[in-house]
Amino acid sequence: MKITIKETQNPTILKFEFQDFITQNQNFEYKNIDEAKNSPLAQQLFYLPFVKTVYISGNFIAIERFSIVEWSDVQEAVADQIESFVNNGGIIVLQDENVNKKQPITVYGETTPNPASLKFVVNKALTKIAVEFKNSVQAKSSPLAQELFKFHFVKEIFIAENYISVTKYDSISWDEVTLELRTFIKQFIENGGTVIDESLIENDAKQKKQEIKHFDNLDTTSQQIINILEEYVKPAVAADGGNILFDSYNETEKRVKVVLQGACNGCPSSTFTLKSGIENMLKDMLNDKDIIVEAING
Known part of the structure; x- marks a missing residue:
C-alpha cells in the first residue's frame, strides 16, 4: 500500500492519504497514547516525540506535530513507518461493532x-x-x-x-x-x-462535462485540457478552498473557458492565477502560444 503525503494550510498538520478508505463512516482523534488504545497504529505514532495529535478518518491519517521539528525533516520517515506498519498486517483501528460511540469532530x-x-x-x-x-x-x-x-x-x-x-x-x-x-x-x-x-443534488451541466461518458464525446484538445486541469490545477485550488471546472474550448478563437467555484470565485488574485499560471501552463503543455483562458464565475 502506497501512502501519499499531502500538505494542509495549517503548517503543523500533515495528511498521509491511502488509496482506499481505512475507516467505515467513522473518524477518530487521539491526543495521547492512552486515548489511542483502539488504534495500534496511532499508539505507535505517539512514540515519535514530535507527534501531538493523530486524526484518522476516511482515507487518511492526519498528524499534528509539536514545533520541535519541521515536517520537511521527518515526513518521509513517517510515511515509510505507516506504510511498513500497514503492509506488515498492522491494524489501523480496532472496529468495535458493539459500540456506537459518538466520535469527536475537529x-x-x-x-x-x-x-x-x-x-x-x-x-x-x-x-x-x-x-x-x-x-x-x-x-x-x-x-x-x-x-x-x-x-x-x-x-x-x-x-x-x-x-x-x-x-x-x-x-x-x-x-x-x-x-x-x-x-x-x-x-x-x-x-x-x-x-x-x-x-x-441536481445534475449540473458544468459537472457533467467532467464525467467520463461526456468526456469521451469531447474533442481531443478539450480532453487534454480537462486532464491538465484535473492533475495540475485542481489540487492547488482545492488547497485554497476552491474548485475549477472545464466549461468549453473554442478551436477558432483558441479560447478556454473555465468555471471558478468556492474561494476562487471573486478572488482578487484569480485573474493573475489564470493568466500567469493556468494560461501559461496550457500554452506550454499543449504547445500552442495562442491559447487564452477566460473565467466564468460559478
Whole structure:
C-alpha cells in the first residue's frame, strides 16, 4: 500500500492519504497514547516525540506535530513507518461493532487567497461531489448549508471532500465570526446533522462535462485540457478552498473557458492565477502560444 503525503494550510498538520478508505463512516482523534488504545497504529505514532495529535478518518491519517521539528525533516520517515506498519498486517483501528460511540469532530479554519472566504476543514469525509450554493434556495440538498445561510453575513458556500468554504459579505470581519461559525459547524456534524444528501443534488451541466461518458464525446484538445486541469490545477485550488471546472474550448478563437467555484470565485488574485499560471501552463503543455483562458464565475 502506497501512502501519499499531502500538505494542509495549517503548517503543523500533515495528511498521509491511502488509496482506499481505512475507516467505515467513522473518524477518530487521539491526543495521547492512552486515548489511542483502539488504534495500534496511532499508539505507535505517539512514540515519535514530535507527534501531538493523530486524526484518522476516511482515507487518511492526519498528524499534528509539536514545533520541535519541521515536517520537511521527518515526513518521509513517517510515511515509510505507516506504510511498513500497514503492509506488515498492522491494524489501523480496532472496529468495535458493539459500540456506537459518538466520535469527536475537529474543525479548524484556514485562510484563503480570497479575503472574503474562509475554509473550514473537518477531520472526516463530507462528500464525494463538490457543490456550490449561492443562496438558501439552491442549498436544498445540504441541511448544513441551509443552516449556515441563516447567518446574515454568509454570502456563498462551497462544500468539497472534507472542507466547507464560506464566503461572507464585506459588512463584517472574520475576526468577529470565525469562532462562531467553526463552533456551529463542529456541533452540527457531531450531533449527526446531514452535510449533503447526494441523492438530492441536481445534475449540473458544468459537472457533467467532467464525467467520463461526456468526456469521451469531447474533442481531443478539450480532453487534454480537462486532464491538465484535473492533475495540475485542481489540487492547488482545492488547497485554497476552491474548485475549477472545464466549461468549453473554442478551436477558432483558441479560447478556454473555465468555471471558478468556492474561494476562487471573486478572488482578487484569480485573474493573475489564470493568466500567469493556468494560461501559461496550457500554452506550454499543449504547445500552442495562442491559447487564452477566460473565467466564468460559478
